[in-house]
Amino acid sequence: MSAEIELRHARVRYGPLEALHGVSLAVPYPGVSVLLGRNGSGRTTVLRALAGTVPLSAGAVVWRGRDVTRLAVHDRARRGLAFVPDRQAVFGSLTVAENLGLAASDSQSHGDFTAALEAYPQLRPLLTRRAGTLSGGEQRMLALSRALLAHARVVLVDEPTQGMSPAVAARTYELIASLDAAVLIAEQRLPPGLRPATGDARPVIVHELRRGSLVFSGEASEAHRRARTSRPTE
Template sequence: MSAELELRHARVRYGPLEALHGVSLTVAAGAVTVLLGRNGAGRTTTLRALAGTVPLSEGAVLWRGRDVTRLTAHARAARGLALVPDREAVFGSMTVDENLRLAAHQADFTPALDTYPELRPLLPRTAGTLSGGEQRMLALSRALLSPARVLLLDEPTQGMSPSVAARTYALLAALPNTLVLAEQQLPPALDAAPRPVLVHELRRGALVFSGEVAEVR
């Protein structure tokens, strides 16, 4: 499999604290890549480094072999990368309808409602008043409506019911997009994914394991 994204010897600092200690990893094109680890392991920082929302203090980010380290997050998004952060992933002061219309560029957003029919009765509601699981559904719908070929998702099913979470993982696994998921635990639903699932485990800002999902099980 060819590389979609790469981190090379990436270091990220938040003030005096270093969150990533020279991490090197590869995101395979067309695969599902899981960044596994507990809170504070560096999963979210790795996603942000790939997205360009935090700068590297050292190292490089490559996208299909091209160095994009100095490319802004906005420029990366314009070229086909979408990040769904773990917090503030929707426009809380706007309605669900407005959030979806904005993501769909005023085009038809019916596919999002087909995926998450739970959102249909919530269209007039202000997004900030939704439950955590409802906001995750809305955030994922916004990402799926975008033309992005690479989706970076930080704990995508947080707050969802088990049935909706299982449906979400089945949906994500079937997408053609390159996916990078940050998770505390490996979702069992990915065992049956119809495409490769690769895992990078992080601990305290360092990479401690890279391999296929079967090796983790």
């Protein structure tokens, strides 16, 4: 595995407050990486920095060896980056079918969103509903379906299973693990059901943030051992 996209010594400021303190981390292709951290740790800011929705005050975003720090959000999307934020990830005034149709028409799917309905059959009876009227879990399914249709090279997802039932969450982690992409998901805790797809020897990589600084990077197995042996902090 090689690094697909990475932050190098990234700093992000919100007014007088610095949210990231020189964070460096790489997301390999293909594979799944998990960014752990409590609320306020900076995990959402890392995703936004990679996606280009917040500017860096120092450091760089490097994609396949090229500095893309100043590349606009829409240009990163055209290049193959899909970002699913934790809020406002769908077009609420459009129907489910219209949301999926937009994603499919802008991708290799050529307007066909059958794959999204196969991934989440729960969306089929909701096709005529406006996305803004869906439950939180249903909106997450729709947002992730849009990312699946994009056939993106880089997929960034903030709390992918928020509001989902355990069964749908398990299915979601299976879908994430099967993507042919560099995937980075932000979570508060390491998902117990997130494992590489069957027959896939790639490890799940874990990064942990605390108060805007990276405190751990390694394989999920090591992160599990660390969690069991470390005492609660903060």
